[in-house]
Amino acid sequence: MKRVFIMMLDSFGIGYSDDAEKFGDKGANTLGHIAQRCAEGKANEKGRSGKLNLPNLSKLGLGLAAKESCGELPAGFEPQPELIGGYAYAKEISSGKDTPSGHWEIAGVPVLFDWGYFPEHENSFPADLLERIVQKAGIPGYLGNCHSSGTVILDELGEEHMKTGKPIFYTSVDSVFQIACHEETYGLEKLYELCQIVREELEGYNIGRVIARPFIGNKAGEFQRTGNRKDYSIEPPSATVLQKLVEEKQGEVVSIGKIADIYAHTGITHKVKATGLEELFDKTLVEIQRAGQNTIVFTNFVNFDSDFGHRRDVAGYAAALEYFDRRLPELLKLIQGEDLLIIVADHGCDPTWTGTDHTREHVPVLLYGANVPKTFLGRRETFADVGQTIANYLDLSPMDYGKTII
Ligand SMILES: O=P(O)(O)O[C@H]1O[C@H](CO)[C@@H](O)[C@H]1O
Ligand SMILES: [Mn+2]
Numbered sequence: 001m002k003r004v005f006i007m008m009l010d011s012f013g014i015g016y017s018d019d020a021e022k023f024g025d026k027g028a029n030t031l032g033h034i035a036q037r038c039a040e041g042k043a044n045e046k047g048r049s050g051k052l053n054l055p056n057l058s059k060l061g062l063g064l065a066a067k068e069s070c071g072e073l074p075a076g077f078e079p080q081p082e083l084i085g086g087y088a089y090a091k092e093i094s095s096g097k098d099t100p101s102g103h104w105e106i107a108g109v110p111v112l113f114d115w116g117y118f119p120e121h122e123n124s125f126p127a128d129l130l131e132r133i134v135q136k137a138g139i140p141g142y143l144g145n146c147h148s149s150g151t152v153i154l155d156e157l158g159e160e161h162m163k164t165g166k167p168i169f170y171t172s173v174d175s176v177f178q179i180a181c182h183e184e185t186y187g188l189e190k191l192y193e194l195c196q197i198v199r200e201e202l203e204g205y206n207i208g209r210v211i212a213r214p215f216i217g218n219k220a221g222e223f224q225r226t227g228n229r230k231d232y233s234i235e236p237p238s239a240t241v242l243q244k245l246v247e248e249k250q251g252e253v254v255s256i257g258k259i260a261d262i263y264a265h266t267g268i269t270h271k272v273k274a275t276g277l278e279e280l281f282d283k284t285l286v287e288i289q290r291a292g293q294n295t296i297v298f299t300n301f302v303n304f305d306s307d308f309g310h311r312r313d314v315a316g317y318a319a320a321l322e323y324f325d326r327r328l329p330e331l332l333k334l335i336q337g338e339d340l341l342i343i344v345a346d347h348g349c350d351p352t353w354t355g356t357d358h359t360r361e362h363v364p365v366l367l368y369g370a371n372v373p374k375t376f377l378g379r380r381e382t383f384a385d386v387g388q389t390i391a392n393y394l395d396l397s398p399m400d401y402g403k404t405i406i
């Protein structure tokens with residue numbers, strides 16, 4: 001029985017790539033800088049302390065992959081772990097360092113066209129677009145209309161939003177139109193309807209995602225975003241390995257967390273909602289136990305990125321990694337026969353870097369299973385090597401990009 005399990009650690013980069021300068025990211029290193037701060041005793045909060053402790057990821061080759069990627073073993077890592085899997089690092093060829101680009105490339109479909117962006121930091125959205133949205137949605141106006149961090153903008157505009165009923169519009173360096181509205185005073189369904197309208201009005205702008213950002217709370221400093229975030233993505237430009245599995249083998253693709261949204265619900269046969277690392281992990285274990293022949297179980301661990309990377313929270317990121325690592329044995333126990341486990345990431349988000357955006361980095365590709373040689377599996381020139389590996393492993397027609405890793 002062949003099954004593939006993909007664990008996407010959202011934003012877990014392992015060192016800047018050779019095109020990072022174009023993105024202002026030369027020097028960024030998500031894992032390297034977290035490990036360094038931990039070793040210096042500068043991340044002793046969030047219920048953790050001391051050096052970054054990831055013994056299970058280390059045995060899967062994480063530290064060694066990072067060393068291959070940037071020339072240096074992350075601080076506190078075992079230099080010669082007893083390897084239980086094969087490790088590689090991969091470079092991104094997509095034009096952007098956003099979540100859909102990283103995920104689609106992992107699934108064999110790099111984004112070689114340029115997304116549309118809203119580059120202006122103030123008055124970011126075109127006036128005619130805003131006017132059409134106001135008309136069509138019948139809203140009393142809007143707030144924001146700028147680049148911002150999603151939590152900072154709630155402190156700035158959340159109260160005014162509650163008073164006026166005007167949605168908060170913001171964007172970032174990514175190809176996104178984000179809308180924050182209060183889940184209770186504005187209403188979740190109303191927010192989703194507004195996002196749908198904005199998605200339609202963005203036709204022709206080539207914007208990757210409209211993102212609903214519902215929040216709760218009564219005043220600045222107390223607002224909190226909820227797990228009801230929803231991403232309205234455009235569809236990948238060609239068939240991903242997920243779609244191929246469904247179409248060519250009538251296989252199953254189980255999405256856990258944000259995966260279905262990121263692929264615009266293409267190539268997904270079963271969706272499981274989960275909020276927070278613990279629930280994401282729990283539901284992953286349940287779905288792996290249920291999975292049959294020709295199944296991909298694909299989980300996005302969004303919290304590394306949204307709760308810690310973008311928030312520039314080093315200790316929080318470290319604690320989350322340690323939590324993931326502690327739970328890994330439960331997952332490894334379920335890998336049997338010809339199962340293939342792939343641990344990977346979609347971009348970096350170095351919590352020590354300037355600003356609050358993603359960072360252009362290599363990602364780890366850690367493979368585990370009976371058919372995986374326990375050795376270095378090379379520098380991969382595109383994330384699409386992962387998609388090609390899966391296509392080959394599951395006997396699907398080859399992807400247009402990427403080389404098989406095993
Ligand atoms: O600051 P928040 O709202 O988390 O925004 C982040 O989330 C967006 C989608 O991943 C990114 O474009 C980034 O700007
Ligand atoms: Mn991401």
Ligand SMILES: [Mn+2]
Nearest residue numbers: 305306310358
């Ligand atoms: Mn992000």
